[in-house]
Amino acid sequence: MLDLSSDAFERLVVDELDRLPDEMIDGLDNVVFVVEDRAEDGSLDLLGLYDGWALTERERYGVGELPDRIILYREAHLAVCDDEEELRDEVHTTLVHEIAHFYGIDDERLHELGWA
Template sequence: MEMDADAFEKLVVDELDRLPDDMVDGLDNVVFVVEDRPEDGSLDLLGLYDGLALTERGGYGMGELPDRIVIYREPHLTECESDEELRDEVHTTLVHEIAHFYGIDDDQLHELGWA
């Protein structure tokens, strides 16, 4: 599947806007970033939460750099064959990475069907 960076970023923003308010309202000091690929160049990773989960923020306070949720364009395009499948996968990736912000680990995500 092919999609340029601008169109993919718009799709990510659209999917982020569709998430339930109670999921995104609690996001504090988090930025969403779209990148082509992970630093190692692999196509295996769809997204990444880079930060400190809420459950681990004992001394977290003012002046902290924002946590980042990174969505990788090329791995998504490699994984998906249609626009609908791409939207679903981006949605799932956003939920997965936001869950890490809230301290939900991969085992819990598997139990919930999101990993």
């Protein structure tokens, strides 16, 4: 298992966010990015999670809503990667995957596009 501190992992996530196309990031509204060690169930099976209302469902979205969250799980990423280059690729893929959920793209379509 790759070893990387929480601070170093967060810096890597920020780096990968900065590398994403502006068109992908500019449309994000009321979304925060969060790094947690593991999913709530304690497993290492989940790399990321979109917790919120997809843009396609925001007609039910009210004023004063708490921000949606895109969560990346540090220990799960470290468990599946052998080196930092692989980790960067996996974080990039996870970010794109979870941001796609914000835009209303489901797992089936992401799989068709090669992002799941």
